[in-house]
Amino acid sequence: MHDGADGQAAIKAELQTMQMNVNADAQTVDPLIFYMTGKQPGSGRDALAGKRPALLAAYGDLTRLRYDFPLVLIEGKTNGAPIRSLSSVVDEMLQKIAPPGMESEQLRKMILRIEREIRTLAAAGESGRLSELWDKVATRLEETDEAFGKSARIARAAIEIDGVVLDCCAGMATSFIAHLWSAVQESKAQKFRATVSRLAVKLADILRTDYLRSPAGRSAENLQAAVGPAHQALFDFSAMSRLLSKSSPREALPESRRRRIESALAVLKSQRFFAAAAGQARPDRSAEPYSFGFDNCADATAAYQARLPELAELVKAMSIAELEIDGTYVEAKHDVIFSGFDAGSLSPQDTALFPDYLVTLGAGAPALDNAALMAALSSEVPLKILFNVGDLFEEARAGDGHFASGLRGAQVAGLAAGLGEVFVVQSVSSNLYRLRERILRGLSFGGPALFSVFSGVPEQESSLPLYLSAAAAMQSRAFPAFSYDPSAGSDMASRFSLENNAQQDTDWTVQPVEYADPDLQRIRQETAFTFVDFLVCDPRYHRHFVAVPRGFDIKRMIPAAQWIARSPTESSDNVPYILTAGGDNVLSRAIVDDRAIGAARRCLENWHRLQESGGVHNSHAERLLKREKQIWEDQKRQELASLKPAAAAAMPAVVAPPTTPAQPAAAEAAAEPEAKAPERSTDEAYIETERCSTCNECTQLNDRMFAYNANKQAYIADIKAGTYAQLVEAAESCQLGIIHPGKPVNKAEPGLDDLIKRAEPFL
C-alpha cells in the first residue's frame, strides 16, 4: 500500500477506559468464552460496524493521494508500454513543459489539479478516454478560473498518448489483462504479416518470372502492355518478341512445382488467424478472422481443436514457401514429408507464433472445478486464463463460522504452478500495474498461462474502496503475489518469485501506527497486519470479533500476531485482539475468536510454503547450512584438540596457519597436441605438404610425380613417375623450399653426382 497519506491522523486512544458496546439485553460477553466458542449472548451486535483496521485508518480519501491509479490503456503506438499510470503520464508531461522551478510552479499546480480531478471522476465510475476526461475537467475548471483553460491546452498538446482511463474497479483485472493480451497479439500479428507478405511476394515473383519467360509472356501483346502507352510507337514489339524468344532459356516451371506454389500462395492469402493490417482489405471478405476471446475453457479448447487442421495447413504452406524461395525443395525428399504433414507435426514453437486463446473466468462464473481447470492448463492448448477470484473466504459445509480448509481461491495458482510448465501469476488487482512486465512475459509465454487475480471485497459487502481491500489482502498474506515462469530457468530459484510482497522474510508485514494518547503525546506503535486484520475489511465476518467489555484487564489481551505464533494447544486465560479505528478516528481493540485465528494460521502456513518456494527460509537450505556448519565446527575443534598437546609441550602455542583452500590447478594453455613428426630419413624424398602454396611449379614440371591432395597442396604421388633430376629441379624452383629430394632411387640415372651435390641444401 502506498504510504502517501498527508501526515498521520491524530487518533485518540482509549488506553485506560474502553468503550463497550452494550448489547440490547445488557448482558456482557465473557471474552474467553467468546474466543473459545465464537458466540456472544443476545443478538450479537456488530462490534466493528463502521470500523476498519487501524493501519488503514489514514487512507480515508484515495482521490487525494497520488498513486498508481487510475491507469491509461494506451491505444496505437505504445513504445513497449501498453499501460501506464496517469501519474506517470502527467510526470512525463510536466518534465517536458514545466520542469521543477519557480517559473513553472503555477503551471505544475494546475496540471496536478487536473490530474486529481480526473482521478476523482474515475473513482466515481466515470469512464472515458484520457483526452475526453481531460477536456471535460479543463472545461469545468475554466469556468472558475480562466488560467486553467490555457494551462490545460498547453498540457494537452504535450500528451502524445491516449486511451481509456481505468480505475481499480471490479472489472479492472479483466480490462487490464485483455488490453495487454491484445498488445501481445498485435505484436505477433505484425511479425506474422511481415513474414507472410514476404513469402507471398516471393512466391508471386517466381510465378511471374516464369510467366514472363513463357511464350505468352514474351508475346508482342504482352511486351507492348509492359511498356505502356507513352512510348509504344518507338518499338517493334514483334521483333522484340522474336528476339527474346530465341535467346532466352526454354525451361519452364515444372507443373508439379507450379501447382505446389499456387496452392501454398492460396493458403497464405486466405489465412484467418490474423486480421489484415489496417487499411488492407482481406482477399476473401466473407471469411472474417477468428476470434480468440472466450469465457470458458471448454469453448476455447473446442475452438482450438477445430482450427488445428487449418493451422497445420498454414504452417505447411509457410514451410513449403520458405523451401521454394530458397530453392531447396527436393520433391524426392519433401513430398513424402508434406503429404503426411498434419496437426501432429506441429511443434510448440510453431504454435507459439499464432494467437493465444484468452479465457476470462469471471467472479460470477459457476463454481469453478479445479480439476477441469488443471486439465485445461495441462492440455497443451495455448490458453491464457484470467481467473477472477471472487471471494477469498469460504465457510466450511459445517457452516456457522467454520472456515473451510479454505482460501480455496488462493490455492488455484499454487496448484497450477505445481504442473510445472504453466506460467502463473497470482496478484491482487491493486498490484497488477507493478507486475505489468511479468504479466506481459506471461502473455508472451509459449505455453499456457494462468493469471489469478483478487479484486478486493465486493463493494456491496464492504465500505472500503476495492483498491484498499485488495491491497489489504496482499499485505495480510491472505492473497500474496507470486509468479512462476517456466522459461526463466531450470530450477525454482530462477522460476519462482515473490517480488512486490512487502517484507518477504517475515510472517506478517509490520507497519507503524501513530496516535495521540490522552495527554496528546504522539505514540508510535509497530503493528503487524495479519489475516485477522484483513477479515475486518469484510462485514460478513465481523461476527468473529467482539468489543472489549468494560473493566476487562487489558493485560490479558495479546496482539493477534503474537497469538498466532503460539502453539494452538497452548492453554491460556488470555485472548487475542486487533486494533481498529472508526470513522471518528478513535482507536479501539476488538477480541478475535478461535475460528478466525485458525484461519490465520492456515493462511500463514500457505505463506510459509510460498516463502520456501521463493527461497526465503528454505528449510532444506537451512538444514543443509546447519549441517555443514556443524561439520565445520567439529572439524575445527578436532584440529585444535590435536594441536594443544604439542603446543603445551614446546613453545608458546602457535596457531597453525589456516588451511588455504586448494588452489585451482593453473589452467595450461590449450595447445594442440604436438603432432609427432613422422620419422623421416634424409634418404627419403618428401614434400612438407601443409606448407605448400599451390604455385604449380612442381606440378607443371611433372604432374604424375607431383600431385595435389584434397586441399590442393602438393605431395609426391609417384616417385617412380619421374627422374631424380626432376626432383632436384623441383626442389630448386620451389620458393618455399619445402621439397626434399632425398637420395636417388634409380642408381643408374646419369649425372647423379652433380644432382646429389645440388640436392644437399634441401635434404
Added chain:
Amino acid sequence: MTLEATHCLLRMYEEHHNLEDYQGGVPRWCTGCGDNAILTAMQRLCRDNDLRPEKTMFVSGIGCSSRLPHYMHTYGFHGIHGRALPVAEGIKMARPDLNVFVNTGDGDCCSIGAAHWIHAIRYNMNMTMVLHDNHVYGLTKKQASPTSPRGLKSNTTPRGAYLEALNPLTVTLGVQNASFVAQAVDWIPEVLYDILTAAFRHRGFSFVRVIQRCPEFLPNMFDPWLQNPQKTLVLTHEHGLRLSANLAKVYKNQQEHDPLDLEHARKIASVEDPIPVGILYQNPEIPCYEDLRLSGQLRTTDYVRAGLEAEFDKFTVWPTEQEQSKPAA
C-alpha cells in the same frame, strides 16, 4: 519469425561440395604466382563452410588478382578498374543473403579505387575483401603501384620510385568503423586459410591484405622473408590466430596480440620488418550499414509504384481550375 518445421526440413537438404566443385576455369597465372595460393585458400573456405555456389559471389576490378572470379565456379563479376567495391556494395544491398567476396590488387584498390576503399571500410557492409598486394602493376607488365617500395625501378619509374610505399594496414586502421583488419602472406598457406576463414565469419567488412609474390616482375623481392622465418611476426591470441604445432616450430617469432586493442594494432601495422601476420584488429560490435538501413518494409511492386508516383507528383505541373474547365481544343 522462424518455423520449427522449416528448420528441420532445411537441415534435410545438405549439399556437400568438393574442392573441385568450386574450380572454374584453369588459372592462367604465372607459375609461382601467389594468386594461386589465395585461390586455393578461397576454394577450401567455400568447401569447408559448405557455401552454396549459387549463393556466393566474387567481385573484382582489373589486374592479375581480378582474374580470380573466372577461376571460381560461383557467381562472379569482373568489373572495371578500381570499382569492385561499389559493385559489391550494391550486390549486398540488393541481395543481403549472398556471400560476397571482393578480390582486388594494390593498384586497383590503393590507387584508382582508393576512394571506394575508404568508404567501404566506413560502411562496414558484411563482405570479405582480399587485397592481393604484389607491390606492382603486373598485368600491364611492371609499373610502380602505391605499395611499390621506394627505389623500385619499373617502366614508369626507370630511376626508381621516389615515394615511400603506402601502408594499406595503417590506412585501413585509421578509418572510422574499421571492424576487421588482417594480414597474411601467400607462402604460409595454413595461416592464409585461417585468416580468410576468420574474415569470412566476421560480420562486417573484413579487410585482408595478402602480401604475395610476383615471380615474373619481382621474383626475389620476398626471398629474405621466405628464407628466414624469423622475419615473419605471427600474431596469436585466443580470439585471434592459433598456430598448429608444426608451424609453430618453424615460425617461432610470435607475439600475443588482442585483436580488440586498436592502439596496439596500429603500432604493429606500422612495422614492416618483420612482417606481421595475423588478425590485427577485430571488433564485432560495429554495426553493418545494411542493418542500419534495413527498413523492414517489403518492396512490392505496388509499394515501389506508389513511391515513384509520389516523387513524380512533386514535379508535375497540374492544370489550374480555369484550364480544367475550358473545353478541350
